[in-house]
Amino acid sequence: MSTRLHVDVAVIGGGLVGSSAALALSQMGMSVALLDRRYCGAQASGVNYGGVRRQGRPPEQLPLSQRAHAVWPRLKALIGIDGEFLRSGHLKLAMSEADMASLEAYAAKVADCGLDLELLGHNELHRRFPWLGDAVGGSFCAGDGHANPRLVATGFAAAARRAGVHVLENTPVTGVARNGAGFALEAGEGLKLTAGTVINSAGAWADRFAAEFGEPVPLRRIYPSMVVTEPLEPVLTVNIGMEGGGIYARQVERGNCIVGGERAEALTDADFSRPRSDGALAIMSRAAALFPGLAKAQAIRFWSGTEAEMPDRNPVIGPSLTTPGLIHAFGFSGAGFQIAPGVGEVLAELVRDGRTTTPIEAFSIARFVAGTATDRTTLGSGAGKEQEPQRRGA
Amino acid sequence: MSLFHRIARSDHAPVRFLLDGVPCEGREGDTLLTAILTHVDKVRVSDFSGAPRAGFCQIGVCQDCWVTLADGERVRACTTPLTAGMSVVTGAAA
Amino acid sequence: MSRPQPLVVGAGPAGVRAAETLVKAGLRPLVVDEAPACGGQIYRRPLVKDERDARALYGSEAGKAQRLHGAFAALAGRIEHWPRALVWNLRDGRADIAVAGESRAVAYDGLILATGASDRVLPVPGWTLPGVFTLGGAQVALKAQGCAIGQRVVFAGSGPLLYLVAWQYMKAGVKVVAVLDAAPLAAKRHLLRGLALAPDIVLRGMRFAAELRLNGVMLRHGICDLAFEGEGRVAGVRWREGRRERHLFCDGAGYGLSLRSETQLADLAGCAFAFNQRDRAFLPQRDPSGRTSVRGVYIAGDGAGIAGADAAELAGERAALALLEDRGLPHAPERAADLERKLARIGRFRDVLEAAFPFPAQWAARVKDETVVCRCEEVSAGALRNAVRDFSLDEINRLKAVSRIGMGRCQGRFCGAAAAELLAVETGRGVEAVGRLRSQPPVKPVPLTLMPREAAE
DSSP states (O other): OOEEEEEEEEEEOOSHHHHHHHHHHHHTTOOEEEEOSSOTTOSHHHHSOOEEOOTTOOGGGHHHHHHHHHHGGGHHHHHSSOTTOBOOOEEEEESSHHHHHHHHHHHHHTTTTTOOEEEEOHHHHHHHOTTOOSOSEEEEETTOEEOOHHHHHHHHHHHHHHTTOEEEOSOOEEEEEEETTEEEEEETTTEEEEEEEEEEOOGGGHHHHHHHTTOOOOOEEEOEEEEEEOOOSSOOOSEEEETTSSOEEEEOTTSOEEEEEEEEEEOSSTTOEEEOHHHHHHHHHHHHHHOGGGTTOEEEEEEEOOEEEOTTSOOEEEEOSSSTTEEEEEOOTTOOTTTHHHHHHHHHHHHHHSSOSSOOGGGOGGGGSTTOOOOOOOOTTTTTGGGSOOSSOO | OOSOEEOSOTTSOEEEEEETTEEEEEETTOBHHHHHHTTOSOSEEOTTTOOEEOOSSSSSSSOTTEEEETTSOEEEGGGSBOOTTOEEEOSSOO | OOOOOOEEEOOSHHHHHHHHHHHHTTOOOEEEOSSSSSSTTTTOOOSSOOSOOHHHHHGGGHHHHHHHHHHHHTTTTTSEEEOSEEEEEEETTEEEEEETTEEEEEEOSSEEEOOOEEEOOOOOTTTTSTTEEEHHHHHHHHHTTOEESOSEEEEEEESHHHHHHHHHHHHTTOEEEEEEESSOGGGGGHHHHHHHHOHHHHHHHHHHHHHHHHTTOEEEESOEEEEEEOSSSOOEEEEEETTEEEEEEOSEEEEEESEEEOOHHHHHTTOOEEEETTTTEEEEOOOTTOBOSSTTEEEOGGGGSOOOHHHHHHHHHHHHHHHHHHTTSOOOHHHHHHHHHHHHHHHHHHHHHHHHSOOOTTHHHHOOTTSEEETTTTEEHHHHHHHHHHTTOOSHHHHHHHHOTTOSTTTTTTTHHHHHHHHHHHTTSOGGGSOOOOOOSOSSOEETTOEEEEOOO
């Protein structure tokens, strides 16, 4: 079978970033092909924890994060479903005075970024959240929340399809190269595609495309590890994180609690992964201690997935330095869910206007090009550390 | 009204337990499911619709018969032997 | 350090014979089973002895049950036996076993999965009502607990178990109102072929039907659109025969459509799966000896594909011989060949049974939107159809992701087959084309407070 297709934009990778970019581009009137080697939204975008969280991100991510923040309440209008988005608030706990100090330092650093963080001391914390076990204090961001990643990721791809995007699943891109003014791609079984612009949003598979254009990056695969409880009476009223990353937890409206932490392991087919038993047990035990209301609960299901992490835990977003018409957006390092819908808009602007109104310089691939050292912003409070490997028990 | 009807083991030693606070008697050798269903016709209500449930497979596979004990403990009734003093909460008036 | 011992999961017919064979060769396997005593589901033992003897409990199979129980008892001291224990995860030669509130990590060298089966069902209206149980469940209530599930009981569905359980209830003095077989009467002609392969089983089945009829039990064939009715508990059953709608009052019901294999552990062990036409399900791939695609992992009994208890005993022994051979121990090749011949013969009989009790494949096209397909998460057929359309889905794990089918406490054991059938019909493909639900640990619910403990060995 041989098929030919010409589009304005070819998007490689149908995760949340690629799907939301495809939708935005289509709404701008461009023709778009969205290619995924398996299923749209089935990898990092669909298997992450589901935190819709600005709190804890490094300052350079916050303009993008704020842009995405405006998209989340509009999901229903944008993709036809609300994705179970709940603006529950996000509470980041400190388990020691030192951790509390770093929460305070973070709050001071981002004071002008519009997060409206509330620092809570021990007493106030337990008065507001009486279901919490022992903690020294916390930082609360009322505007943050959580959503169902499986629905949101799949929903963006479905909306893109309805908007006229050629959504091509089970269609791995086997070749991509500059071709005259644009690109020639080969994908799936005999699909030949030409496109003016290519977006590389291939997540954990994006490094091979970047390398193909002379931009190798130190991308590493990481595997989150989640535990789901049976449906329970309401216990966790907010999305919970922890300074230092010991645990994160949320409860969905149907009653299941999702508890994450630790890392999963790749299977023989490294595209798939599974939580480690010892890691899951550690998380379960921590959850039962931190949330007494969960102490009698049963765990009914674990899950994992494949995410891409960059050494500095910031994504790569922006134009290629070697190849005109190629735009990268990958490496969200376990913290891409909340900002992805904003990234989609930014990518669409980049394609249409060649620039974007949201600052993204910090995410340039230039920082990984030998000899182009850029000044790294330090992570301060521990940006995105909610999904970092454990300090203990690992 | 009970769902189950005993046709054997009626003479075995009684085992006392509480069902929604009401003293009841099972028999030695009962599972918790049997003990409950020889008195009433459900073990819990559905998490979502609130519809009554009374188990289904009885071999620990379908997970339909999870019940809550008064201390908050949750057990699968069909694979849990009845023991004296158990206190079961079915989640609605029996 | 010496090599770790083999692990046998399941102490039913396959697991017991596997363990016995390993012990004969001088190994000391760990046998893990969820039940308090050996026997599996078919030869399950009451928690305490009651006034009924083996003949009353196991009928014509009493001799086999007693021999199996005896064989296992004789292994005492020569195996490690963990009853009431759940293997909740497996990977690369290590099993995580929940026992007495602890999780023990056990290293094994050689794994024999004898995980058995449970009833296969297709959801029908009212199947979640109290008083409606699987055929296997109805049988456990009677045999292991000495209880009837009602005083006017209907048995519906298909498969040999339908007639066996109905007959057992009748013999126990319970009023059996009707036996409603989804298989058309014409399909039963296939049993004639079975007479040559397994005359005793075919004749016994015919005797069950004849005795039920003699005792005034209504027997119907080719029924469809089955529905259970009642407010708060089952009070009646409705079905269609051709263009006639029929109804009966009842206060208990057993329902099942043959059996389905428990394959979660094989999946977690990394075994390759393939679609099996006879069982209409994805099953772990295995060779005639029970070897899977993963070195050192063997599978036997109904967990490898439905074949019944006799086959399970043979397959358990055969798989153990394969393990011995792969471990460089004496492995009785002639006995192995004989076992494989017997298993092949049973396989041919299974083909006959499948033809006589065919899967009601029209279910997916006929099931009404409001019927609850997933009883854990209460997902309706209509919700599934909408999900398939709204998200343009064609793969079962994607359908799971957006609809929650298979995400509940039972992890798709009771809705997975139905969801696959629906997805196949909605996308105009065969059920083998929509994929299979990937298994995730824990294979059954475990408490958050499960405490890890390294096993002594």
